[in-house]
Amino acid sequence: MSDTSANTFDRPIVVGTDGSPPARHAVLVALREAQLRGTGLRAVCAYDYGPDRYAGYEWLTASDNAGLYVQLRDIAEQAVTDTVAELQKELGGTPVEVEVVVEPGRPSQVLLEASADACLLVVGTRGASSWGRLRLGSTSTEVVHHAHLPVLVVPGDDPDAA
Numbered sequence: 001m002s003d004t005s006a007n008t009f010d011r012p013i014v015v016g017t018d019g020s021p022p023a024r025h026a027v028l029v030a031l032r033e034a035q036l037r038g039t040g041l042r043a044v045c046a047y048d049y050g051p052d053r054y055a056g057y058e059w060l061t062a063s064d065n066a067g068l069y070v071q072l073r074d075i076a077e078q079a080v081t082d083t084v085a086e087l088q089k090e091l092g093g094t095p096v097e098v099e100v101v102v103e104p105g106r107p108s109q110v111l112l113e114a115s116a117d118a119c120l121l122v123v124g125t126r127g128a129s130s131w132g133r134l135r136l137g138s139t140s141t142e143v144v145h146h147a148h149l150p151v152l153v154v155p156g157d158d159p160d161a162a
Contacts, residue, residue, distance in 0.1 A: 011119040012040040012099070016111045016139065017080055019045075022124030022156035028087050029154045030122040031096055039119065040097040045080045046110035047073065047102065077102040108142035115149060122152045 015030035017023040027043060034041040080100050088095060103110045115121040123140040140153050 010039070011117055012042045013037070013120045013122060014042045014044055014111065014115040014118040015122040016107060016124070016143075017043050017045050017083065018107070019079055019083070020124070022154070024083060024087070024124075025156060026122050026124035026154040027084060028091065029152070030120075031084070031087055031091050033120065033122070033152070034096040035091070035093050037119070040099065041084075042099045042101055042114060042118065043080050043084050044101045044103070044111055044114045045076050046105050046107040047076055048104065048106065073102055073104075107139040108146070111139070111143055112146055115147065118149060120150050120152060121147055122154060124154050125156050 013030050013034045015027050017027050030041055030043075077100055080102065084098050084100065088098070101114055103114070111121060111123065121143060123143055125140055144151050144153065
């Protein structure tokens with residue numbers, strides 16, 4: 001019989017980040033949890049600014065603008081890397097090994113794919129719709145309903161929240 005209780009210390013924690021204050025707070029919580037568990041962190045940023053999104057805007061989709069999409073991806077990757085480094089410094093303690101992943105696609109789908117080998121998925125709340133999805137954003141709602149691993153939804157750092 002094989003051991004089905006795979007060591008969670010060998011599996012990373014995945015956190016979704018998009019540069020928003022709630023995502024920043026989620027990254028901080030995920031870093032803390034990774035320290036406590038003695039595991040790595042995979043910071044995932046999904047983006048949707050490829051040529052298909054701008055169909056009809058020829059000046060954006062022209063083949064000579066292909067470098068633009070690479071630059072936007074690189075900017076996103078650097079922003080995530082900088083944020084994680086800043087939060088690690090703020091947190092202190094034992095440094096956490098971090099892998100930064102920046103992928104095109106719908107955020108919930110990218111996060112679910114990136115967490116296939118993870119022990120925990122951490123997302124922040126956003127509430128971007130007019131109803132605020134009852135304080136839960138569309139990405140966190142989708143992830144909670146479709147994940148095959150534990151999900152931690154970190155409430156935003158909102159002092160006015162009840």
